[in-house]
Amino acid sequence: MPLCRELRKKDILGENVCRYTVWAKESASSEIIVYLSFFLTYRSIFLSFFLSFFLSFFLPIYLFIDLSLFSFSLSIYLSIYLSIYLSMFSLFISIYLSTIHLSIYLSIYLSIYLSTGPYEDNRPNNVNYAFFLSFFLSFFLSFFLSFHLSIYLFIDLSLFSIYLSIHWAMCP
Incomplete structure (x- = not known):
């Protein structure tokens, strides 16, 4: 992902017509930060998916099998309660x-994109504005996406674990 590029087009007389510059000094460090945050994003999505899957599916089924030796109604109640409670906990962690x-x-990424323009004169004035604007936009966008993804995983996995626990209780 090359962030350090300077593109110049010259007309017939040799004058610069279009000039697009990205900071040369900070390009290497921003590439490292972008790649690192990209890796952390996918790692956190994988961890949240694994947590929500494990906590809302395997743990209530294991507790149901263990507790069904003692009582039928207690095991159904606890498996439903724990699947909902632990899924909400994994929902919070994933969000x-x-x-x-x-x-x-x-x-x-958006601050680098918005703060670099075709003219060098207005580039330093756009840095703070672009960073804060892109931070708030990306925060709300990522919150919206992760919230709906976690709600979908919570509903899907908790209903499936409830269905399996009731099915195994009815048909031993």
Whole structure:
């Protein structure tokens, strides 16, 4: 992902017609930050998916099998309660992790994109505005996406674990 480029087009007389410059000094460090935040974003999405899948599917089924030796109604109640409670906990963790990492990644990328323009004169004035604007936009966008993804995973996996626990209770 080359962030350090300078493109010049010359007309017939040899004068510069179009000039697009990205900071040469900060390009290497911003590339490293962008790649690192990109890796952290996908790692947090994978961890949140694994947590929501494990906590809302395998753990209530294991508890149901263990507790069904003692009582039928207690095991159904606890499996439903724990699947809902633990899924909400994994929902909170997935929203927190994916929102923070995705907003950092998008804010760095959008601030580099918005603060570099075709003219060098207005570039330093756009840096702070572009960073804050891109941070808020990316924060709300990533919160919206991760919230709806986590809600979908919570509803899907908790209903499936409830269905399996009731099915195994009815048909031993």
